[in-house]
Amino acid sequence: MxxxxxxxxxxxxxxxxxxxxxxxxxxxxxxxxxxxxxxxxxxxxxxxxxxxxxxxRNAGFACFGSPSELLDDLSHHSEEEVFALVERRWRGLQRLRQNLGDQAIDFHRWGGYELFEESQQPLYEACLEQMTYLNKQLQQVTGEQDIYRQADHKIGEFGFKQVAHLIESTAEGQIDTxxxxxxxxxxxxxxxxxxxxxxxxxxxxxxxxxxxxxxxxxxxxxxxxxxxxxxxxxxxxxxxxxVAPARAQVLITKPIPDLRFKGTFHYDRGYYYFRNIGNRVLFGGGRNLDFKTEETTEMGLTNLVQNKLDELLREVILPGTPYEVEQRWSGIMGVGSSxxxxxxxxxxxxxxxxxxxxxxxxxxxxxxxxxxxxxxxxx
Ligand SMILES: Cc1cc2nc3c(=O)[nH]c(=O)nc-3n(C[C@H](O)[C@H](O)[C@H](O)COP(=O)(O)OP(=O)(O)OC[C@H]3O[C@@H](n4cnc5c(N)ncnc54)[C@H](O)[C@@H]3O)c2cc1C
Known part of the structure; x- marks a missing residue:
């Protein structure tokens, strides 16, 4: 033209x-x-x-690192690098909120949680062992005390199965992307x-x-x-x-009456993540099941990943709760070796x-x- x-x-x-x-x-x-x-x-x-x-197309977690994510980062990067990144994430979130206002982005600080299965006992113990240290570091960044805390008592309240432990992150929030x-x-x-x-x-x-x-x-x-x-x-x-492309697949349920949890949740070292959106559940992850296929710039869904999301939703996140999946989609991230x-x-x-x-x-x-x-x- x-x-x-x-x-x-x-x-x-x-x-x-x-x-x-x-x-x-x-x-x-x-x-x-x-x-x-x-x-x-x-x-x-x-x-x-x-x-x-x-x-x-993302999950809208306003997060700066779960305990196991930070421990994993500490095994690959220096302490200075790890907490500089935490600070950048924290400051970035403040800037996002300042620029647009909490109401416009539907920001809620409902907390975040990391879930641990029985088989992840050693990882959970490592997180517990380092909790005081991590909280001290986070206090320097955020000015807030004891951001991470044990929250096993909420497992029953939230209705999860196959979850042995929960660690809460009180400073985590969520937005409407x-x-x-x-x-x-x-x-x-x-x-x-x-x-x-x-x-x-x-x-x-x-x-x-x-x-x-x-x-x-x-x-x-x-x-x-x-x-x-x-x-x-x-x-x-x-x-x-x-920069390599990395596809991430997600699904969302229809509204679930009396959904039992609110917040953002990290599962299996962060490879899976879910949250409430009102009384729906958004659930994503599973890229680790087939990194090669997911290294693509093409949007799309695979049975391998979607079946695993369905299984975990049914057996771990919403066991015994009737729900229907309303929609599934994917998005493309940019990742690197660091x-x-x-x-x-x-x-x-x-x-x-x-x-x-x-x-x-x-x-x-x-x-x-x-x-x-x-x-x-x-x-
Ligand atoms: C499923 C999923 C869940 C996620 N969850 C979270 C989360 O909970 N919290 C979090 O912090 N992050 C999350 N992320 C990551 C976050 O969404 C991304 O890091 C962020 O959106 C990247 O923003 P960007 O502007 O760099 O890139 P993009 O949003 O990808 O924007 C790049 C744009 O460039 C356009 N473009 C590309 N090539 C061209 C071209 N040649 N000409 C013109 N336009 C072009 C594309 O169409 C695209 O719109 C998630 C990502 C996905 C996919």
Missing amino acids: ELSFWEKESYFSHVDVLIVGSGIVGLNAALYLKTQQPALKVLVVERGLLPTGAST GKMILALTQKVQALGVIVLNGLEIASLQEESAGITALTKQGIAITARAALVATNGFARQLLPQLQ KTTIVQPVSQHICCAVRMGGMGVAIGSLVGEEGAALVLEKL
């Missing part, structure tokens, strides 16, 4: 910053740019009709950011005074600088980056902010800002 003069002028000319991807990171980058320099022309392009990665991304989109649009959906960047080229982006739809966009915020899809534009994000310049006028892992709800607001701050240096 040929563009009119008006279309070219209004949408695609004199762009200061082109942001590729309208997930939580891309939109937060746009928010930061417009707050810092309101006169900038910021264009966000999104290839999907909606954001089509992870930001509208759909409301969050909608509020964020509306906020940046109100500030004058142009968000275009259905436009896919096929290539980015460096020019002497900026960049040219070619779209699959045949439109060329020139800008003074660009930020790539495409997370799990990053290598399609920047093949040199160490849990660090990649926020860096990739050439003279192009930067990237990618590799959020399973933490983008928590850190996405900050990572967007960090990416935008790098871009400002390029202008």
Whole structure:
């Protein structure tokens, strides 16, 4: 399609910053740019009709690490690195809430829990042994005492089976992911950011005074600088980056009268996670059953993962409770060999902010800002 003069002028000319991807990171980058320099022309392009990665498809846990996750991280990273990441997640969540307000994102601090089966007794004991230490470290980050505590007495109340122990995390919360991304989109649009959906960047080229982006739809966009915020899809534009796609599958039940629990729940070292959404249950995970198949940029469901989710829902989470599964879907994350994000310049006028892992709800607001701050240096 040929563009009119008006279309070219209004949408695609004199762009200061082109942001590729309208997930939580891309939109937060746009928010930061417009707050810092309101006169900038910021264009966000999104290839999907909606954001089509992870930001509208996730579980909405406002979490910063369960005890076994932190112990696992401590076995691979230094103490400093581990708690710096916890702090980033904590600060990121505060920023998300400040930016949008708790009501707009339906934030609730109903606590989080880690479940342990009988066969995970050694892991549970290791968590207990380190609980005082972890709580001290967390107190330095959050200012709150005794965030982790034993909660075995709640197993019966919640109605779980095959669960031997529970550890509660009093500072964990949950959000409504759909409301969050909608509020964020509306906020940046109100500030004058142009968000275009259905436009896919096929290539980015460096020019002497900026960049040219070619779209699959045949439109060329020139800008003074660009930020790539495409997370799990990053290598399609920047093949040199160490980011692998990782699909995550979830399901949601129909409303369950008298659902017995509220909160966010981590199970089997975090490979499974579930929460209430009102009186429904959202349940996801099982990527560890077949990492190879799930290393894909294609949305989709597999019987292997979905059958396991069904089994655990029936036997562990809602035993004896009648329920129906209403819907199933998947999302694509961006992961790497370590849990660090990649926020860096990739050439003279192009930067990237990618590799959020399973933490983008928590850190996405900050990572967007960090990416935008790098871009400002390029202008
Ligand atoms: C099922 C699931 C559950 C999760 N649960 C949680 C949780 O509870 N808590 C938590 O903190 N995190 C969770 N996450 C992770 C979190 O959702 C992500 O880390 C976060 O959304 C990543 O945001 P992003 O903006 O970096 O990427 P995305 O949201 O993936 O955004 C990237 C966007 O770029 C677009 N795009 C890609 N290529 C192009 C192109 N060439 N041109 C134009 N647009 C392009 C994509 O369509 C996409 O919309 C979960 C993820 C999934 C999938």
